[in-house]
Amino acid sequence: MIVLADCNSFYASCERVFDPLLRGRPVLVLSNNDGCVIARSKEVKELGIAMGAPYFQVAARCEAAGVAVFSANFALYGDMSRRVMTHLREASPSVEIYSIDEAFLDLQGLADPEAFCRDLSARVERNTGIPLSIGAGPSKTLAKLADDAAKKLPGGVLVLHDDAARRALLQSRDLEDVWGIGSRLAPRLRALGLISAWDLAGADPEMMRQRFGLPVARCVRELRGESCLELEEVAPAKQSLCVSRSFPGELRGRDPQLEAALIGHVLRAAEKLRQGGLKAGAIQIFLETSAFRCAGRHDAAFRRLAEPSDDSLALSRICGDLLRGLSQPLCLYKKAGVILLDLVDASCWQPLLGSDEGARQRRSDLMNAVDKLNQQLGRDSLRPLAAGLLQARDKGKVRLSRRWTTSWSDLPETH
DNA sequence: TCTGGGGTCCTAGGACCC
DNA sequence: TCTGGGGTCCTAGGACCC
Structure with a gap:
């Protein structure tokens, strides 16, 4: 039996833990730049405010309904x-952490899975303040689907004991509710006359593989109760790593702030590389214009490194070179990002023959010292001038809650 | 005025090899 | 007139997930 445990309205629930006045009140969390809605409490969902909605389109409605609105507080x-x-x-003993708010658990040979799930849900909520919902079934895909349905049940738990339970669930769910079937595949499947999740489970896997590819065929098997997706208890090594942000406004191609942002x-x-014990074999930068203006454009430049590196200064220099070759002076850019690729384990990689081991060691010591200082003094306390003078960070982020659990100065007070 | 950020997997097609 | 067979690697694009 595979179990999916999923935190309800996770970010909104985190905000509620440290402010009891928010309980029962609609709570909403916004993305970077306070751009889009990325988490909604049950009450906000009931107001009909969609996931991903641009905030400026729903701000008036939120105000009228007394919604508590927060900027994203990822430290919390x-x-x-x-x-x-x-x-x-x-x-x-076997858990796969699937995302920030979800995990799969393997429960083999449990006499009463339902009691176990109820107990687990109660324990997590009591000890962390975060409400959970739990779904269980013979495959990951069925556990996901059960969990989705469990969110609407009073106890927040749904276990698919037998085929009758599975059938009843599948018949009540749409294609898009199925993990792995998104907005592109669903219409193509409907064109074949498949309407419910139950219809998809009844399709021929081999035929589906030929027409839609391997993932859909696997999805069909999983819906039938055949487990095709293993529990990944050890997270697979990361292949790439991306840091990107939209600007609050737009920047011209030669604006020094553009380079400073990218270096940042x-x-x-x-x-992140050094934290994960990784080095990158290649780097890519990209610049994007607004997708909401006519013909948004995406420009990218790529360079393979002579040898894998996790050196901030070396990577910044390459980044600056790439940017100068890429940016169009007159273009108005909305977003910039850096992708590090071909990541390798920093401890098992072979240096180039004849390279200067002493210099590399000194640079590595320098990076460690910088990381340590930034950890003690706060992120970005020490950084190259090329990244620009530190802007007043989080300026205007009036909606940002405190870092209740990760900063001494933000600890909650009791009276 | 204002529209997020970070990933993975799969497939088809081209280049290249013997 | 007629032009093989089998493989790998890489890349771009499309789809999905949270």
Whole structure:
């Protein structure tokens, strides 16, 4: 039996944990630049505010309904996620952390899975303040579907005990509700007369493979109760890493702020490399104009490195070179990003013959020292001038809650 | 005025090899 | 007139996920 445990309205629930006045009130969390809606409490969903809606389109409605609106506070959400996952790991020896708010658990030979799930849900909520819903079934895809339905049930738990339960669930769900069937595939499947998840489960897997590819064929088998997707208890090594941001406004191709932003991104990316014990074999930068103006464009430049690197300064320099070759002076860019590719384990990679081992060691020591200082003094305390003078960070982010669990100065007070 | 960020997998087609 | 067979690697694009 595979179980999916999923936090309800995760980001919104995190905000509620430290502010009891928010309970029962509609709560909404926004993306970077306060651009889009990325999390909604049940009450906000009931107001008909869509996931991903641009905030400016729904702001008036939110105001009228007294919605509590927050800027994304990822320091808080990341730490709350870690707490939830700790409890899930205690509950089962095999756990796959699938996303910041979801995990699959393998429950073999459990006498009463339903009681187990109810107990788990209650324990996590009591110990972290985060409400869970739980679905269980013979495959990951069925567990996902069961969980989705469980969110609407009073206890928040749905276990597919037998074929009758599976059939009843599948007959009540649309194609798009199925994990792996998105907005492109669903209409093509409907054109074949497949309307419900049950119809998809009844399709011939081989025929589906030929017409739609392997993932859809697997999806069909999983819906039938045949487990095709393994639990990945050890996260597979990352292949690429991306840091990108939209600008609050737009920047011209030669604007120094554009280069500063991009260097900032590459520094963050290099820091992530070192945290993960990785080096990058190649780097790509990209610039995008607004997709909402006529003919949005995406420009990219790529370079393979002579040898894998996690060196902030070396990567920044390449990044600057690439940018000068790429940016169009007159273009108005809305977004910039850095992608590091061909990632390898920093501990098992062979240096070039004849390269200067001493210099490399000194540079590595320097990076470690920088990381350590930034950890102690706060992110970006020490960084190259090329990344620009530090802007007043989070300026105007009046909607940002405190870092209740990760910063001494933000600890909650009790009286 | 204002529209997020970060990933993976699969497939088809081209280049190239013997 | 007529032009093989079998393989790998790489890339771009499309689809999906949270």
